[in-house]
Amino acid sequence: MTYSLTWFLRPFTILGRYSLLIFHAFVSLDDFRTYRKNTFNQMMRIGVESIPIVALAAAFSGAVTTVQVSYQLVSVFLPATVIGSVVAPSMILELGPVVTGFILAGRVGARIAAELGTMRVTEQIDALEAMGLNSTSYLIAPRILAGIIMFPMLYVAACAIGIGGGIAVANLGGYLTTQEFVQGAQDFFRPFDPYFGLSKAFVFGFIITSVSCYMGYFTAGGAEGVGKSTTQAAVMSCVFILIADLVLAVTLL
Amino acid sequence: MILLEHITKQFNNTIVLRDVSLDIPEGETLAVIGRSGSGKSVLIKHAVGLLTPDEGRVLVDGANIHEVSYKELRRIRRKFGVLFQGGALFDSMSAFENVAFPLRTFTGKSDEAIRSRVETCLDMVQLPDIGKKMPSELSGGMQKRVALARAIALEPKYIIYDEPTSGLDPATSNHIDELILSLNEKLRVTSIVITHDMHSVLAIADRVAFIHEARIAWTGTVDDIHRTDHESLLDFVRANEYVIGEQTSASEVSLHP
Numbered sequence: 001m002t003y004s005l006t007w008f009l010r011p012f013t014i015l016g017r018y019s020l021l022i023f024h025a026f027v028s029l030d031d032f033r034t035y036r037k038n039t040f041n042q043m044m045r046i047g048v049e050s051i052p053i054v055a056l057a058a059a060f061s062g063a064v065t066t067v068q069v070s071y072q073l074v075s076v077f078l079p080a081t082v083i084g085s086v087v088a089p090s091m092i093l094e095l096g097p098v099v100t101g102f103i104l105a106g107r108v109g110a111r112i113a114a115e116l117g118t119m120r121v122t123e124q125i126d127a128l129e130a131m132g133l134n135s136t137s138y139l140i141a142p143r144i145l146a147g148i149i150m151f152p153m154l155y156v157a158a159c160a161i162g163i164g165g166g167i168a169v170a171n172l173g174g175y176l177t178t179q180e181f182v183q184g185a186q187d188f189f190r191p192f193d194p195y196f197g198l199s200k201a202f203v204f205g206f207i208i209t210s211v212s213c214y215m216g217y218f219t220a221g222g223a224e225g226v227g228k229s230t231t232q233a234a235v236m237s238c239v240f241i242l243i244a245d246l247v248l249a250v251t252l253l
Numbered sequence: 254m255i256l257l258e259h260i261t262k263q264f265n266n267t268i269v270l271r272d273v274s275l276d277i278p279e280g281e282t283l284a285v286i287g288r289s290g291s292g293k294s295v296l297i298k299h300a301v302g303l304l305t306p307d308e309g310r311v312l313v314d315g316a317n318i319h320e321v322s323y324k325e326l327r328r329i330r331r332k333f334g335v336l337f338q339g340g341a342l343f344d345s346m347s348a349f350e351n352v353a354f355p356l357r358t359f360t361g362k363s364d365e366a367i368r369s370r371v372e373t374c375l376d377m378v379q380l381p382d383i384g385k386k387m388p389s390e391l392s393g394g395m396q397k398r399v400a401l402a403r404a405i406a407l408e409p410k411y412i413i414y415d416e417p418t419s420g421l422d423p424a425t426s427n428h429i430d431e432l433i434l435s436l437n438e439k440l441r442v443t444s445i446v447i448t449h450d451m452h453s454v455l456a457i458a459d460r461v462a463f464i465h466e467a468r469i470a471w472t473g474t475v476d477d478i479h480r481t482d483h484e485s486l487l488d489f490v491r492a493n494e495y496v497i498g499e500q501t502s503a504s505e506v507s508l509h510p
Contacts, residue, residue, distance in 0.1 A: 028324065034358065118344075127341040130301050131355050132331035134323070 018214045025140040025213075038142035039149075046108050046143070046209070047150025054154050055161045057103050061095045062087060062162030063169040070175045080176035083166070084184025091162040092193045097200035098245060100158045101208065104151065105237035109212040112143055113233030116216025117226035125217070140213045144206060151205025152198050159197065196252055203244050208237045254278055255411065255443070260299055260309035262292075269295050271467040273309070277411075282437050282444040284454045286489065287464035293447045294338065296464065297413050300445065301333050302326050313411075331359060334404035338415040340396035342388040348375070348399045349384030355407050374402035379428060394421040401429065405436065412436065414446045418453050430456040451493035454478075463489065 069086045116139060119125050128135040163185070170176050176184075212233040219229040255277040262270040269292040277283045285293050298304040299311055302318045311318050313329050321329065342351050352371045356362055362370070375381055378398035388396055397420065404412060414433065418426035430453050436442045437457075448454060454461060455475055463471040465485045473481065478490060 122339055122344075123337045123341040124343055126298070126303050127335065127337055127343075129303055130330055130333060130335040130337075131358070132327040132329075133358065134327065 017218070018210070021136060021140065021214055021217060022144070022210055024134070025136040025144070028134050028137055035137065035142055035145075038138070039145045042142045042146035043150050045111070046104075046146045047154060050104060050107055050150075050154060051157065053103055053107060054100050054158050057099050058091070058096065058158035058162040059165035059168075061099050062091055062165035062167075065090055065095065065162075066166035066169045066175065067173065070170075070173075074175070079184075081180050081184030081187065083170060083176055084181035084186075085188040086184075087166040087181075088163050088185035089188060089190075089193055091159045091166070092197045094245075096155050096159040096162060097197050097204055098241065099162075100151070100155050100201065101204040101241045102238055104154070104204075105208050105241060106234050108147070109208045109233040109237040110230045112209060112212035113216035113219075113229045114226060116140075116213060117219035117229040120217065120219045121222050121226060136217070140210075140217065143213055144209045147205040147209030148202055149205075151208075152201040155197060155201035159194075196248075199252065200245065200248055203248065204241050207240045207244060211237050211240060254312075254314060255300055255445070256312040257296070257299060258310050258312070260296070260306045260311070262295060262299070262304065262306050268467050270299075270306075273464075273467075273469050275462055275469060275472075277443055277445060279410075279443050280437070280441045281459045282433065282446060282457055284446045284448060284458035284461045285464060286448060286451075286454060286461060288489065289449075291464045292467055293464055294415055297335075297415060297445055297447055300413060301330055301335060331407065332410040334407065334409035334412045336397070336401050336404045336412070336414045336417055338419070340388070340393075340400035342396055342400055342403070344388045346387075347384065348380070348386050348388065348391065351388070351399060352384075352403045352406050355403065359407060370406060371402075374406050375399070377405070377432060378402045379425070394425060397421065398425070398429070401432070408440065409442070411443045411445075414444065414448070416448060417446060418448065418450050426450065426453065427456075429453075433457045449493070451490060465489075 065087050066083055069083045070080070073082050073086065074080050116125070119139070125135045125139070128138060167178050167181050170181050171178060215229040215233040215236065219225045221228070255275075257273060257275045260270050260273040261268070273292075273296060275283070275285075275296075285296060287293050295304060299306055300313075302311070305319055310320075313332070316325070316329060318326055318329055342348075343354065346354065349371055352374050353367050356367045356370055360367075371384070372381070375384060378401050380395060380398050380402070383391065383395065383399070388399070391399065397417070401414075401417065404414075412433075417429050417433065421429065433444060433446065434457050437444055444457075446453070446457060458475055460472065460474055461478060462469050463483070463486045465471075471481065471483045471486050478486070481487065
């Protein structure tokens with residue numbers, strides 16, 4: 001009976017601990033200089049160092065979408081410009097934020113959880129607390145701030161590179177010219193779309209960094225625990241990205 | 254003064270501490286001894302508020318550290334220097350940066366003053382030339398000594414040592430013991446030392462607390478150990494093969510002169 005109750009209440013317990021952790025991280029930021037330096041360092045690690053893998057994933061996403069749209073839609077009834085009309089909004093609305101999110105859930109989420117998890121099991125977090133520092137604001141706030149600042153930037157880069165990849169393949173494969181691609185993209189462009197994509201990137205940035213910080217911060221059980229936290233951080237970030245993707249689409253579109 | 258009153262703590266239905274009370278007056282060095290897993294580290298984590306007791310309270314200079322605000326708790330924690338069992342050095346920072354970290358964070362000292370203080374602290378632990386090395390480049394014993402340098406950097410009022418001499422060679426262990434004694438004598442630092450090393454206990458402790466079966470089973474001065482008839486403590490002490498008077502090994506030791 002007690003076990004069943006504990007099992008039933010577990011999601012609420014986790015949600016409560018997660019909320020308190022994030023709240024605690026931001027309520028007592030007392031030395032702004034320290035946090036500014038840490039945030040800048042995290043922006044480099046989370047954002048700048050992720051550019052190559054995000055660029056690669058985005059370029060291939062745009063290229064493959066271009067080939068598939070050409071295969072599925074272009075016919076005697078639809079002009080080739082439809083490729084631009086589909087690829088550009090797909091990158092802006094869905095592929096840009098979600099592909100970037102998945103890539104970073106693995107790269108950034110796992111890294112954050114491994115770093116904080118190792119700090120936890122080697123008592124480095126206890127050492128920070130014992131010195132009189134708020135370890136959550138010192139470790140977690142800069143990572144979340146870096147995430148919500150850099151993810152939208154990476155999203156913009158991913159969209160540009162993805163659309164660029166689509167245009168490159170369209171030209172190389174002889175599907176359509178750059179002018180036709182751009183014309184197609186402009187025909188169905190809605191000014192709201194980039195804002196929607198940016199909103200997603202912002203939310204995904206928060207999800208990945210905060211979930212991974214939670215997993216890492218509460219790591220227990222030595223090296224095995226660090227491995228478990230790292231895996232859970234990547235998996236749970238992806239799960240929450242999918243859920244948030246649907247919720248945002250339903251509420252904002 | 255640090256006062257632990259009726260501390261009870263359990264993890265996953267296992268009681269680690271049961272109604273434990275201890276007082277550590279200012280200027281005293283208390284050694285907490287006991288077998289592995291007896292709850293010694295758990296006990297000292299309560300002293301700095303890293304763990305919250307299920308029952309009981311901890312008073313530091315009269316303030317109940319589990320009732321004060323988090324901001325006040327952090328202010329109280331700055332009175333402490335803690336040497337963790339594994340050193341707990343920040344592995345993204347060099348040895349120098351580790352020792353400088355509390356100085357940079359909590360003092361408005363100039364870079365030159367911080368450098369001078371860090372060098373003094375590293376000299377005290379006999380590691381004057383390793384400032385640029387990363388923790389991963391240092392041996393376990395050296396990491397522990399750098400961690401000790403970091404713990405004393407802010408000249409704390411209270412120092413907690415969790416196994417300060419474990420993993421160190423006998424000469425370095427003796428030096429750490431001397432350092433603890435000297436801090437206690439010169440700065441009137443109040444210390445809690447968790448250790449298995451009876452040689453250290455005899456060298457540095459004013460008073461000894463023996464934890465057994467989740468309780469403080471025995472307390473007394475170092476001299477009292479020689480006269481005790483507490484069976485569990487005697488077993489623990491004999492297993493340490495320490496030296497008393499003219500005798501040289503546990504097998505030869507009679508604790509009832």
